[in-house]
Amino acid sequence: MSELKDSSTSGKQGIGPNGITLKALLHDSRQKLSATGCYQGLTELSLKKQDPIKFERFHARLLSTVISVRDTMKFIASSPAVRDFEEFLINLYTPEGDSVVISTGIMVHVHTLSEFIKFIIENDYEVDPGIKDGDIFANNELWAGGVHTPDVQTVIPLFYGDTLVGWVGAVSHELETGTYEGGGMTIFSPERYGEGLHISAEKVGENDRFYSGYVRRIQMNTRNPVWWIMDDRSKLAGCIMVREAVRRLIDEVGLDYYLQAVKEIIEEARLNFLARVKRTLVPGRYMGVNVGAFKFKDVPFQHPLGKKDTANITPIEVHIKDDGRIFIDLDGAGEWGFHPFNCGPGAMGGGLWITLTQMLAYDGKVNDGAYYAVEQNLPLGTVVNATYPGAGSSIAWATLIPIYSNLARLLSMGFYARGFLEEVFQGTPNALMNGAGISQFGGPIGVSNFELTASGSGARAIADGIDCGHSIWNPEATQGDIEVWEMAVPKLYLSRNFVADRHGFGKYRGGASWGSLWIIHGSQTFYATLSAQNSSGTPMLSGLFGGYPAPAVRILWAQNTNIFELISQRKTLPVGIDQAVDMLSSGYIKASQWHCIQQPAWTDILKDGDIFAIEYPSGSGFGDPLERDVELVLRDVENGIHTLEGARRFYGVILEEKDGRLQINIEGTEKERTNLRKQRLARSVPVKEWWRKRRDELAKGGNINPILAAAYRSSASMSDIFAERFDRFWKLARFPFGEAEA
Amino acid sequence: MEENQDTSELEMLIQGRLDVERVRRLQMEPKDPDRMEKYIAIRQKAARYSYRILLPLSEKLCIVDRDGSPSVMCNCGYDFGDYRENWKLSANIYVYDTVEKLDQLYGREHGYDPTLIEMREYICPGCASLLDTEVVPYGYPVLFDFLPDIGVLYEKWLGITGLEEYSAQDNSDKKVATFLET
Numbered sequence: 001m002s003e004l005k006d007s008s009t010s011g012k013q014g015i016g017p018n019g020i021t022l023k024a025l026l027h028d029s030r031q032k033l034s035a036t037g038c039y040q041g042l043t044e045l046s047l048k049k050q051d052p053i054k055f056e057r058f059h060a061r062l063l064s065t066v067i068s069v070r071d072t073m074k075f076i077a078s079s080p081a082v083r084d085f086e087e088f089l090i091n092l093y094t095p096e097g098d099s100v101v102i103s104t105g106i107m108v109h110v111h112t113l114s115e116f117i118k119f120i121i122e123n124d125y126e127v128d129p130g131i132k133d134g135d136i137f138a139n140n141e142l143w144a145g146g147v148h149t150p151d152v153q154t155v156i157p158l159f160y161g162d163t164l165v166g167w168v169g170a171v172s173h174e175l176e177t178g179t180y181e182g183g184g185m186t187i188f189s190p191e192r193y194g195e196g197l198h199i200s201a202e203k204v205g206e207n208d209r210f211y212s213g214y215v216r217r218i219q220m221n222t223r224n225p226v227w228w229i230m231d232d233r234s235k236l237a238g239c240i241m242v243r244e245a246v247r248r249l250i251d252e253v254g255l256d257y258y259l260q261a262v263k264e265i266i267e268e269a270r271l272n273f274l275a276r277v278k279r280t281l282v283p284g285r286y287m288g289v290n291v292g293a294f295k296f297k298d299v300p301f302q303h304p305l306g307k308k309d310t311a312n313i314t315p316i317e318v319h320i321k322d323d324g325r326i327f328i329d330l331d332g333a334g335e336w337g338f339h340p341f342n343c344g345p346g347a348m349g350g351g352l353w354i355t356l357t358q359m360l361a362y363d364g365k366v367n368d369g370a371y372y373a374v375e376q377n378l379p380l381g382t383v384v385n386a387t388y389p390g391a392g393s394s395i396a397w398a399t400l401i402p403i404y405s406n407l408a409r410l411l412s413m414g415f416y417a418r419g420f421l422e423e424v425f426q427g428t429p430n431a432l433m434n435g436a437g438i439s440q441f442g443g444p445i446g447v448s449n450f451e452l453t454a455s456g457s458g459a460r461a462i463a464d465g466i467d468c469g470h471s472i473w474n475p476e477a478t479q480g481d482i483e484v485w486e487m488a489v490p491k492l493y494l495s496r497n498f499v500a501d502r503h504g505f506g507k508y509r510g511g512a513s514w515g516s517l518w519i520i521h522g523s524q525t526f527y528a529t530l531s532a533q534n535s536s537g538t539p540m541l542s543g544l545f546g547g548y549p550a551p552a553v554r555i556l557w558a559q560n561t562n563i564f565e566l567i568s569q570r571k572t573l574p575v576g577i578d579q580a581v582d583m584l585s586s587g588y589i590k591a592s593q594w595h596c597i598q599q600p601a602w603t604d605i606l607k608d609g610d611i612f613a614i615e616y617p618s619g620s621g622f623g624d625p626l627e628r629d630v631e632l633v634l635r636d637v638e639n640g641i642h643t644l645e646g647a648r649r650f651y652g653v654i655l656e657e658k659d660g661r662l663q664i665n666i667e668g669t670e671k672e673r674t675n676l677r678k679q680r681l682a683r684s685v686p687v688k689e690w691w692r693k694r695r696d697e698l699a700k701g702g703n704i705n706p707i708l709a710a711a712y713r714s715s716a717s718m719s720d721i722f723a724e725r726f727d728r729f730w731k732l733a734r735f736p737f738g739e740a741e742a
Numbered sequence: 743m744e745e746n747q748d749t750s751e752l753e754m755l756i757q758g759r760l761d762v763e764r765v766r767r768l769q770m771e772p773k774d775p776d777r778m779e780k781y782i783a784i785r786q787k788a789a790r791y792s793y794r795i796l797l798p799l800s801e802k803l804c805i806v807d808r809d810g811s812p813s814v815m816c817n818c819g820y821d822f823g824d825y826r827e828n829w830k831l832s833a834n835i836y837v838y839d840t841v842e843k844l845d846q847l848y849g850r851e852h853g854y855d856p857t858l859i860e861m862r863e864y865i866c867p868g869c870a871s872l873l874d875t876e877v878v879p880y881g882y883p884v885l886f887d888f889l890p891d892i893g894v895l896y897e898k899w900l901g902i903t904g905l906e907e908y909s910a911q912d913n914s915d916k917k918v919a920t921f922l923e924t
Contacts, residue, residue, distance in 0.1 A: 280773050282797065282890045283898075284889050284894075284910040285886075285910050286887065288887065289878055289882055291858065291879040311858060311879075322894050410887070413799075414888070416798065418777060419780065422768045422769050423769065462755055462758045508758070536853070538858050538859045542874075545873070546801075547875065548861075549877055551850070551851065551853060552854065645849065646849065680834075680836065680865050680870050684836040685834060685836075687830060687831050688831075688921045690837065691921045692921060704857075705857035707858065712881075728918075729883030729918060730883065
């Protein structure tokens, strides 16, 4: 190691172990991984071998430190995201920026923090602005390892004496970042310039204190800055607590042991990951595709760059190799665009990380070792790796969630084949309510309502999906308390309940869809952006083995209503979106205008007594719905997850009311299911027949939606393989969607 | 639901009858090395055919050794041909490609645009089971979701020889080429 040199420090001694620059350390680490396949070139775990008990105790001390510190951090923070929604985490990193131990929480950011630290190293922060004990660095930029503005990264160096021996990093999701529309994420800003306050991989403090200028910037650029400021203080306090605990541990074990042990912990995690792949998955090739459409042309108040309807096709190909390594190829992804759905390597690494930690690397030693067993191809200039400096990424999740839910779904096929049915899992799409205006306390307010963190998951191979308990980015899914949201936003809940017949059906169904219905309270000025699902007009994902995707969710708002009048007359109020729609349609609820739609929208100014609502989606089903246990269908009807009509339509189950109770008509159900099976055969055709018909239609090219044709052209322009795959299957004389743009 | 004491834990898991807490523990515990063997044995017992199961693909489909040919077979015995050719190409298909058809499927507002996507059902011609659904951009090639490398799995990961030639070579093109023949 001592011969390592790096020109970036102009001959000065580096701050890393043995006086080596961080950049040289990082490059050396990469080179050793590339040369040996092992993290830091470790072909054996010598410390573990010498004294396994000491090694495990060392790991347990580090792990318990970050987990217990995280719990303390909650009591310093003020935002609902951290206090109530688990939207934060804290981790320990090596000097090169690889995670060693991670807390629970918002898993996506284990690797985004790693990318940020590596950005600091690669860009010679060691020289300018310099890195010293007590410094604080922050970032929320896509190009420096972040995902989008609300995910604010706070990182401090961990010095032992004069030597940088690691980093401590924390992330919290901020519910307000000063976006154009209010809330943490902008749905409609087509470029980065509407995303609110950017912290551009900066030194934001020293001597363990934030610069006053940094704090003032947050105060002046966000609507309710106390959340962000206190979350930052919580993260800084957490980082300092971890730093001090690690220093005490180094005092005990010695620096040499510490530096070697953290490397071995990562290499062990890499080896464990490969072993788990070989134990639970199947080598080979897995393929899927996602298509998202964004219809913004008719959205009022839209930015001219974003006022259009677009679609994006993203194929995913996964190769599980002989040695257990996984290669994920996103070749064929369409070009980046003027919309908030672009991603960069940090975001995609984060997306991959959440899938790995929930599917394969969730016990034992969980750190970047798993990451080093996986490789991704993120073609430059595409929506998964946008290179345009002004590209927006505020809703990068609209791209990330379908891709990595598809990855989970594809890996599930491997788990299933090996008989590990308990590991089969499918993700879920998303819906988001943002709002801003003047609060019930008279000041500016902006917020993303993060009850969305508890959507219904996709179905499993052994049970239904989780009701109200899943978000892909954070395994600690929770809706939070209604009272918290009523305090944070000038709105009151009229209802929060399941919505019948809106989940992915199958032998096992997706977790139930649910919705919230609100009334504006205490404000004459509030506007909301409501994002129904990740897309307009396209489901996120196929189901598994015969399960179907759930229908798209709805959003609703109504202005100048007579709700207060109904309340004062003690009349019935709507409970749920379906009932609100019925009451609005019949005129029972009066409104100057109302809308119930299935695509993103920006409401007009809402005021006291206006109502608005959103549904949260369900994931896809698993297995043939006609094989669903009839008792489960009955239970769902009793719980309001199905209507009687839905039970019959989706599952062929006939229920009747007898003696005041619902009962299954066994004979009728059997007959109905037999008929439905017969219908299937009668209406279906051999694939060959369908192929010839569809091929003719495509060759004529007359019936192709121009939005989709543009998406096909975009993917073909970014990838030769995409067009080849198409040609190989359809065997047409020409690509039917027009010439790919160069 | 009646409890059968002879039913193994794995069978209960497959049937969706295993207690939630036990499932959670199964997820947390080290994975049993012979799970695939045990699972195949259960599938083999339930199958209507006697061919050796090499790899289960889904609830209905398995790759079986049909007299020396590795074929995708439905539980009912319908043979979809060599596993290296996408089995879907030998299935029946029904496509929800109009608003009316999607309305019929969902029964209420679904929000999906059949000019952007098509929802395909793949049905077993032998038993009318729904084998898979597929949502893809309109006009997208049929997805070959999962092409296992049986040779590597058996030889390198499980240490069982004799199946080395069963690679992940995609031969679906051959099948598609036959679609042009009248």
